[in-house]
Amino acid sequence: MNETAPIISIRGxxxxxxxxxxxxxxxxxxxxNEFFALLGPxxxxxxxxxxMLAGLEVPSAGAILIDGHDVTGVPPNRRPVNMVFxxxxxxxxxxxxxxxxxxxRVVKTPAGEIEPRVREALAMTQLEGLxxxxxxxxxxxxxxxxxxxxxxxxxxxxxxxDEPLSALDAKLREAMQLELVRLQxxxxxxxxxxxxxxNEALSMANRIAVMEAGQIRQVARPAExxxxxxxxxxxxxxxxxxxxEGRVVACEDARVxxxxxxxxxxxxxxxxxxxxxxxxxxxxxxxxxxxRLHREPAPEGRVxxxxxxxxxxYFGDASHxxxxxxxxxxxxxxxxxxxxxxxxxxxxxxxxxxxxxxxDTLVLTR
Amino acid sequence: xxxxxxxxxxxxxxxxxxxxxxxxLNRRRRQRLPIGPLEYTRHWWLRLIVAVTFALLYAPILTxxxxxxxxxxxxxxxxxxxxxxxxxxxxxxxxxxxFTNSLxxxxxNTVIATVLGVLVAIFLWRFRFPGKPVxxxxxxxxxxxxxxxxxxxxxxxxxxxxxxxxLPWPLSLSSITIAHVAFSFPFVAVIVRARLVGFNRExxxxxxxxxxxxxxxxxxxVLPYLRPGIIAGALIAFTxxxxxxxxxxxxxxxxxxxxxxxxxxxxxxxxxPEVNAASTVLILITIVATVLAMRxxxxxxxxxxx
Amino acid sequence: xxxxxxxxxxxxxLNLPPTIWLVVFFIIPLGLIWVIxxxxxxxxxxxxxxxxxxxxxxxLDPLYLGIFWxxxxxxxxxxxxxxxxxxxxxxxxxxxxxxxxxxxxxGLMVPFWINILIRTYALIAVFRTRGYVNFTLEWLWEKxxxxxxxxGIDPTWLLGARFDPLxxxxxxxxxxxxxxxxxxxxMVLPLYANIEKLDRTYMEASLDLGAGHWRxxxxxxxxxxxxxxxxxxxxxFIPALGAFFIPDLLGGTDSQxxxxxxxxxxxxxxxxxxxxxxSFLLMYATFGALALxxxxxxxxxxxxx
Numbered sequence: 001m002n003e004t005a006p007i008i009s010i011r012g013x014x015x016x017x018x019x020x021x022x023x024x025x026x027x028x029x030x031x032x033n034e035f036f037a038l039l040g041p042x043x044x045x046x047x048x049x050x051x052m053l054a055g056l057e058v059p060s061a062g063a064i065l066i067d068g069h070d071v072t073g074v075p076p077n078r079r080p081v082n083m084v085f086x087x088x089x090x091x092x093x094x095x096x097x098x099x100x101x102x103x104x105r106v107v108k109t110p111a112g113e114i115e116p117r118v119r120e121a122l123a124m125t126q127l128e129g130l131x132x133x134x135x136x137x138x139x140x141x142x143x144x145x146x147x148x149x150x151x152x153x154x155x156x157x158x159x160x161x162d163e164p165l166s167a168l169d170a171k172l173r174e175a176m177q178l179e180l181v182r183l184q185x186x187x188x189x190x191x192x193x194x195x196x197x198x199n200e201a202l203s204m205a206n207r208i209a210v211m212e213a214g215q216i217r218q219v220a221r222p223a224e225x226x227x228x229x230x231x232x233x234x235x236x237x238x239x240x241x242x243x244x245e246g247r248v249v250a251c252e253d254a255r256v257x258x259x260x261x262x263x264x265x266x267x268x269x270x271x272x273x274x275x276x277x278x279x280x281x282x283x284x285x286x287x288x289x290x291x292r293l294h295r296e297p298a299p300e301g302r303v304x305x306x307x308x309x310x311x312x313x314y315f316g317d318a319s320h321x322x323x324x325x326x327x328x329x330x331x332x333x334x335x336x337x338x339x340x341x342x343x344x345x346x347x348x349x350x351x352x353x354x355x356x357x358x359x360d361t362l363v364l365t366r
Numbered sequence: 367x368x369x370x371x372x373x374x375x376x377x378x379x380x381x382x383x384x385x386x387x388x389x390x391l392n393r394r395r396r397q398r399l400p401i402g403p404l405e406y407t408r409h410w411w412l413r414l415i416v417a418v419t420f421a422l423l424y425a426p427i428l429t430x431x432x433x434x435x436x437x438x439x440x441x442x443x444x445x446x447x448x449x450x451x452x453x454x455x456x457x458x459x460x461x462x463x464x465f466t467n468s469l470x471x472x473x474x475n476t477v478i479a480t481v482l483g484v485l486v487a488i489f490l491w492r493f494r495f496p497g498k499p500v501x502x503x504x505x506x507x508x509x510x511x512x513x514x515x516x517x518x519x520x521x522x523x524x525x526x527x528x529x530x531x532x533l534p535w536p537l538s539l540s541s542i543t544i545a546h547v548a549f550s551f552p553f554v555a556v557i558v559r560a561r562l563v564g565f566n567r568e569x570x571x572x573x574x575x576x577x578x579x580x581x582x583x584x585x586x587x588v589l590p591y592l593r594p595g596i597i598a599g600a601l602i603a604f605t606x607x608x609x610x611x612x613x614x615x616x617x618x619x620x621x622x623x624x625x626x627x628x629x630x631x632x633x634x635x636x637x638x639p640e641v642n643a644a645s646t647v648l649i650l651i652t653i654v655a656t657v658l659a660m661r662x663x664x665x666x667x668x669x670x671x672x
Numbered sequence: 673x674x675x676x677x678x679x680x681x682x683x684x685x686l687n688l689p690p691t692i693w694l695v696v697f698f699i700i701p702l703g704l705i706w707v708i709x710x711x712x713x714x715x716x717x718x719x720x721x722x723x724x725x726x727x728x729x730x731x732l733d734p735l736y737l738g739i740f741w742x743x744x745x746x747x748x749x750x751x752x753x754x755x756x757x758x759x760x761x762x763x764x765x766x767x768x769x770x771x772x773x774x775x776x777x778x779g780l781m782v783p784f785w786i787n788i789l790i791r792t793y794a795l796i797a798v799f800r801t802r803g804y805v806n807f808t809l810e811w812l813w814e815k816x817x818x819x820x821x822x823x824g825i826d827p828t829w830l831l832g833a834r835f836d837p838l839x840x841x842x843x844x845x846x847x848x849x850x851x852x853x854x855x856x857x858x859m860v861l862p863l864y865a866n867i868e869k870l871d872r873t874y875m876e877a878s879l880d881l882g883a884g885h886w887r888x889x890x891x892x893x894x895x896x897x898x899x900x901x902x903x904x905x906x907x908x909f910i911p912a913l914g915a916f917f918i919p920d921l922l923g924g925t926d927s928q929x930x931x932x933x934x935x936x937x938x939x940x941x942x943x944x945x946x947x948x949x950x951s952f953l954l955m956y957a958t959f960g961a962l963a964l965x966x967x968x969x970x971x972x973x974x975x976x977x
Contacts, residue, residue, distance in 0.1 A: 056571050076574040089572035093590045102586070103576030147572075154576060403879050404872060406767040416764045416776070419757060423783050423856070426794035429804060433797065482690040489686035495676040505690075508698055512914025512958055514931050515705075515951040516698075518938050522708060522948070523701035525717075548697040551690060580682070609787045611917065616938065626789050633793050633921060637800075645790040656785045 005068060007032045007158060007190050008053065013062030015048050022048040024214035025062070030158075030192065030207075035184050037205035038194045041237070045214040046194045047086075050160050053192065054083045067157055077106075082151035083160040086167070088143045090135045096122070096146050097131040103154045121153035124183070141172050152187060159184075161193040165200060177204050198238050202226065210234050231366035232283045242291075242331045244284045248276045256363065260284050262327030266303060268361050276365050283364035290360040291333035293321060293346065298355030307331065309350040321346055323354055431649070434642035451639040452647075461644055464628035471539050471624065472607040475546040479603040482547065483554025484596055488588070490555070491562040508549040509556070517616035520545040524617060531619050538622050545617045546607040553606060554599035561595030601659035605652050709948035719944060727949035736933065736950070743930040744957070746844070747912035750851035754859040754908050755901060757852075762863035763893075766870075777864070784857035792850050792921050799840040799849075806837040842924040850918040855911060859904040866900025867893070899969065906965050910958050930954055 006029035015023040023045040030036050038046040051057045052064060055076035063072045071079055082103070091099050100118045109117075122128055125145040135143055144164060151159055164180070165173045181204055184191045195201050201208045202222040209219045210233075218230045229235035236243060246260035255267045256276065266284065276282055286303075298304045307323035310330070319335045333354055335346065346352070401408045407416075437448040455461050486505060490498075508516065524541045533540065569591070573583040589596075611626040618627055625648055632641045676683045709727055711719040730736070765776045783791065798804050813835040820827040840846060874896065878888040916931025923929075930950060937947025 054571075054575055056574070076571070077577045077579055083572070083575045085568040085572055087566055087568050089566060089568035091569060091572070091587060102573070102578075106573075106576060106578040106582050106586070150572075150576065404767060404875060407764055407769065407772070412760060412764045415757075415760045419761050420779060423780075423853075425804070426798045426853070427783060427786060427791065429797055430790070430794040482693055485686050486690045489683075489690075492686070493674055493676045493679075493683055495683070504694065504699070508694075510910065510958065510962060511702075512910060512931075512951075512954055514914045514916055514934055515702075515955050518934060518947060518951050519701035519705045520697075521938060522944060523697075523704055526704060544697050548693060551693070555690075605785065611787070611789045626787060629793070630789055630917065633789075633796075637793075637796060641793065645787075645793065649786050649790060652785050652787070653782060656781075 004031055006030055006065075007034075007067055008192070009065040010049070010053075011063045011065070013049070013052060013059045013064060015045070015052060015057060016060045021214050023052070023059075026211075026214070026216055027062075028209060028216060028219065030190060032190055033188060035181065035191045035204055035206045036193070037201035037208045038192065038211060039198060039201040039208050039237075040196065040211035042196055044211040046196075046211045047162055049211070050083075050162055050192065050194045053158070054081060054160050055079045056083075080156055081158040081160055082154045082156040083162065084144070084147045084151050084164050086163045088147040088167075090138075090143050090146045090150070092135050094135075095131065096127060096133050096135070096138070099135070099146055100150045100153050103150060117153055118149075121149040124152065124186070125149040140168055141176065144168070144176065148183070152183075156189065158190045158192060159187075161191060163194055163196070165195070165197070173200075180204060202238075210237060212237075229285075229362065229364070232285075232364050235283070235285045235362060235364055240288050240332065241285050242288060244329060246282055246284045248278050248280050248282055250278055251276075258282060258284060258363065262329040263305060263325060264327065266358075266361070268358050268363060276363065280365065283362075285362040285364060286356050286360055288320065288332045289334040291331070291354050291356045293333055293335065294353040294355060296353065298353050301358075302355040303358055303361065304353060304355045305331070306351070306353055309346055309348050309352060311348055312346055319346070323352065427649070430642055431646050434639055434646045436639060439639070451643040455640050455643045455647075458640065460623070461625075461628060461640075464623045464625045465644075465647075467539060467622060468608055468625040470536060471543050471546060472604050474539075474543050475550060475607040476600050476604045478543075478547045479551040479554050479607075480596060480600040482551040483599050483603070484558050484592070486551070486555040487558035487562055487592075487595075491559060491565075505552050505555060508552045513549075513612040514616075516545075516549060517613045520548075520613060521616040538619070542614055542617050542622060542624070545613050546610060549610075549613060550603040550606045554603050557599040557602060558592060558595040561592055565591055598659055601655055604655055608648070608652060608655075705948045706952060708944055709952050711945040711948075713943055713945055716942065727946045728953070730946060731949055731953055739928055739930055739933055740953070740957075743913055746848060746851065746929060747909050747915075750848055750855065750912050751859075751905050751908045753848070753852045754856050755905065758856065758859040758863050758904065759901075762860045762867050765860075765864050766867040780857055780860055780864075784861075788854045789917060791854060792918055795846075795850055795853060795922065796841065799846060801837045801839065801841075803840070805840060809838065810835045841922060842927075844923065844927050846922040846924075847919045847927045847929075850922045851912045851915055854915075854918060855908045858907045858911075862900045862903040862907070863897065864900075866897040870896055902965055902969060906961060909961055913957060913961075914954055 008028075008030040010026055010028040010030075013023060013026050014021065026045075026049060038049060040046045048057060052059050053066075055071070055074060055078075059072060063070055065071065066080060091102065094102065097118060100121055101114050104114045104117060118131075119128075122131060125148050127142065127145050127149055130138065130142065135146070138146065144167075147164075161180075165176055168176060177200060180191070180193075193201075193204065202225075205222060207219060207221055208225055210217045210225065212233050218225060218234045220228070225234065226238055229238060232243065235241050244260045244263060246258040246263075246266070249257045249259050249265065251257070255269060258266050258268065260266055263284075268284075292298065292302075305323075305325050307325040309321055310324045311322045313320040313322075316337070318337055321333045321335055323331050323333065325331055331354060406412055432444075434451055435447050435449070436444055437450065438445040490502065490505075495501075520541075529541050532538070565588070569587050570583050573587045578586060609626065610624075611630060614624050615627055615630070618624065623631075625644065629641060629644055629648075632638070632644075707721055708719060710723045710725070711721045712724055712726070714720050731740070761780075765773060765780070768776055796803075800806075813831060817827045817831055820830065870893065874892050875888055878892045879885075883891065914931050915929060916935050919927045919929045919932055920935075931954075934947050934950045934954070937943045937950065941947075
C-alpha cells in the first residue's frame with residue numbers, strides 16, 4: 001500500500017490563534033490520486049488544516065511537504081495546489097472566461113496558450129456557452145463549476161475543496177457529489193475535501209480523516225470507519241450508534257467479559273479488540289441496523305435483551321424503534337419496511353426481545 | 367382623475383371605455399379593498415404627514431428656483447419669465463471668480479481627499495495594531511466636532527504659522543483646500559470602509575491561490591470591488607467642498623472667496639434675484655454630481671474578455 | 673485582519689500620508705486653539721500664553737451662560753421636532769410599495785444635497801412679511817372676510833379691519849424652524865435605515881398576539897429602532913448646537929447663539945483667546961452629547977444580554 005511516495009505530507013503541524021489551538025500536532029500522509037476527506041464537526045480545525053495546505057495560514061509549528069518539497073513558508077501564489085473556496089469566491093467583476101483565465105494571466109502564461117486551456121477547463125466542467133456571463137447571471141451550481149474550472153486550469157498537483165457543497169440544495173448536492181468523483185477520475189489528481197457532512201465524505205472519498213478538537217481521531221477507508229471506529233467520538237459522529245458504558249471484568253478463552261450498566265454482563269469475542277486490561281472502563285457500541293427485534297426469545301449465541309417499545313419513528317423506507325431495556329437504558333433498532341404490510345408491525349408499549357451478533361459489537365477503549 | 371385611465375388600461379375592459387359608470391364602479395370596488403395589517407402607507411393620515419412634510423421641504427427651494435426666472439426686481443409677484451438675472455450673474459466678475467475658486471478647490475480636494483480616504487479605509491480594514499480604537503477616534507474627529515470649531519482652528523493655524531496670503535492665483539487657494547481635505551477625507555474613508563465590510567476575504571485569497579502577488583491582488587480584485595465606494599466617496603468629497611461655507615468662511619482671505627461665502631455676503635445685504643440665480647446654479651451642480659455618482663455606482667458596464 | 677508586524681512596509685505606506693495630514697492640518701490647529709484659550713490678548717494680533725483661566729471664567733458670566741443654555745435648548749427643541757416628524761416619515765418610506773420607495777428616498781435626499789446656506793436663504797423668501805406664507809394667509813383672510821360678509825356677520829369684529837402680516841422672521845421661532853429645516857434629512861435617513869432593517873415578522877407577531885398598531889409601535893418598533901433614532905438625534909443635535917449662520921440670517925437681535933459669539937470673537941471683536949475658550953467649551957458639550965449616547969446605547973445592550 002505504501003510503495004508510492006505521499007503527495008502531501010503533514011508533519012507535526014500545529015496552528016494557534018492567540019490562546020486557541022485550532023490544529024494540534026497533526027501528522028498525515030496523503031497519497032497521489034486519492035480522494036481524501038477531512039471530516040469533523042464545525043470548529044474542529046479541518047478548514048484551518050486545509051488553509052495551511054493552500055498557504056493561506058502559516059503553521060505555528062511543524063512542516064508541510066508537497067510532492068517531497070517543504071512548502072511550510074511558501075506563499076499561496078507559489079504553491080502547486082489550488083483551492084475551491086466555500087463561498088466559491090468567483091470574482092464578481094469578471095466574466096466566467098476572465099475568472100478562469102485569471103490564474104494563467106497573473107503568472108504571465110503566453111497569450112496563445114490561455115484561450116485553449118480555458119476552453120478545455122470550461123468544457124471539463126460543462127460551462128461551454130457561459131464564458132461571457134457575469135457571475136451574477138449564474139446559478140449556485142454554475143458558480144461552483146466556475147470555481148472548479150478556475151482551479152483546475154492551473155493544473156495543480158492537489159485540488160483543495162473547502163465545504164464545496166454546503167451552499168447547494170439537497171438535490172444539486174447529490175448530483176455534484178457524483179460529478180466531483182467523475183472529475184477526479186478524469187483529471188487524475190489528488191482531491192482533498194473538507195466537509196462536516198458524513199454522507200458526503202463516505203460516498204465520495206477513498207479515505208477519510210475524522211478530526212475533533214484540532215486532532216485527527218482516525219484515518220480509514222469509509223467502510224472501515226463506519227464498521228470499525230476506533231473511539232467513542234468517531235463511533236458516535238459517523239452514523240447512528242447505541243453506545244453504553246461498561247467495565248471489563250475478565251479476559252479469558254479469547255472472550256472479553258464486560259459488565260454494562262443496566263444491561264448486564266456481555267461476553268464478546270476478543271479478536272477485534274486491543275485486549276483491554278481487566279478493570280478498565282470501555283464503551284460498548286452496536287449500530288441500530290445490526291439489531292433484530294423478536295416477539296419470542298431470540299436464538300442462542302446472540303446477545304439478547306428484553307425491553308418495552310417507547311417510540312416508533314416512521315421514515316418511509318425504515319422505522320426507528322426505541323426500546324427501554326429492563327435495566328433502564330434505551331436502545332434503538334432499525335426496522336426495514338420491506339413489505340407494505342410490514343409497516344405497523346411494532347407499536348409503542350410492545351414487550352419485545354432484541355438481539356445482535358456478538359461479532360457486531362464494538363468495544364471502544366478511547 | 368387619472369386613476370381611470372390606469373384602470374381601463376389594465377383590465378381587458380368588457381365595458382366600453384366610454385361607459386363611464388362602469389369604470390367608476392370598477393374603481394370604487396378596488397378602493398374598497400381592505401387595508402392589510404402592514405400597509406401603513408394606505409392610511410390617509412400617514413399619507414397626509416408625508417405629503418405635508420415633502421411640501422414644506424420643497425416649497426422654499428422651488429420658490430427660490432422659480433424666482434430666479436422672475437422678471438421682477440422686488441421678487442414678490444410673478445411678472446414673467448426671464449434669464450436676465452443669470453446674465454447679470456454671468457457678468458458679475460466677483461461672482462464668477464468665486465465660482466471658479468469653488469470649482470478649483472473642489473476638484474483638487476476631491477483628488478487628494480479620495481486618495482487619503484482610500485488609504486485610511488484599506489489600512490483600517492487590513493491591519494490590527496495596538497491603539498487602533500484611539501486612531502479610529504482621531505480619524506472620526508473631523509466628522510463629529512462642530513464645524514465652527516474647526517473653522518476657527520484653521521483660521522488661527524494659518525495665521526500663526528504665517529501661511530503666505532499673497533500667492534498667485536491657484537496657490538492662493540491652498541489654505542482653503544488644505545482645510546477642505548482635512549475635513550472631507552475622513553468622510554471618504556467612512557464610505558469606502560463601509561464598502562469593504564461587505565468584501566468577501568476569500569476573493570482576495572482566491573487571487574493569491576491562483577498565483578497573484580499582494581499588489582496584483584490589490585489591483586485586480588480589491589480595487590475593482592471598491593470602485594463604487596471610491597466613486598461615491600470622491601463625489602461626497604466634491605460636494606462637501608463645493609458646499610462648505612463655515613470652514614471656508616474662516617480660512618478665506620478677501621481675495622479668495624468661494625461661491626457659498628459670496629452668496630452669504632450677498633444675502634446679508636439684500637435678497638435679489640441674482641442670488642437666486644447663483645444659488646440655482648450651485649444647486650444644479652451638486653444635484654447633477656450626486657445623481658451621476660448614484661448612476662455610476664450601479665454596475666452595468668461589462669468588460670470584454672481577452 | 674493582519675497584525676501590523678506582518679507587513680510593516682505596507683502598514684506605513686498606507687497610514688503615513690493620511691496620518692500626517694490629520695495631525696498637521698487638524699490636530700495641531702486644534703491644539704493651537706486650545707493653547708490660545710489660556711492666553712491673554714496683548715495687542716491687535718498679539719497673544720501671550722499665560723495659562724490663565726480668565727477666558728473660561730468669563731464664559732461663566734450670566735450673559736454667556738445664558739447664550740450657552742439657549743443654544744442647547746434650541747438644539748434640543750429642533751432635535752425633538754425632527755424626531756417627532758421624522759418617525760412617521762421614515763416609517764411611511766420604509767413601508768411604501770417598492771415602486772414608490774426609491775422615489776420617496778430620492779425626494780428626501782435631494783434637499784439634503786442642497787447647500788444648507790442656500791436652503792436657509794430660501795426660507796427667507798417664503799417667510800418674510802411679503803413672503804408666500806403671509807400671502808396665503810392674506811388670501812385666506814380675504815376669503816373668510818367675504819364669506820362672513822355674505823352671511824351677514826360683520827367681519828371686522830372677528831377678523832379685524834385689515835390683514836396684519838405675521839412677523840415670521842427675525843425671531844427665535846424662525847431660527848428653530850431654520851435648524852429643523854436644515855437638519856431634518858439627517859434624522860430621517862438613519863431612522864429609515866433602522867426601520868427598513870426591522871424584521872416585519874416582529875410586528876406581525878405583535879399584531880397576531882392582539883396588540884393594536886399604536887401598541888405595536890410603542891412596544892416593538894420603537895425599542896428595536898431606537899439605535900437609529902439615537903444616531904439621528906446626535907447628528908442633528910451637534911451641528912444644531914454649533915449653528916451660526918442660521919441665527920445670523922433668520923434670527924433677531926435676541927437670537928444670538930454660541931456660534932455667533934465665537935464668530936464675533938474671531939471675525940470682528942478680535943478676541944481670539946476668549947473665542948478659543950468658547951469653542952473648546954462647545955466641543956466639550958459635543959463630546960458630552962456623544963458620551964451620553966454611548967452610555968445610553970451601552971446600557972441598552974447591557975439590558976438585552
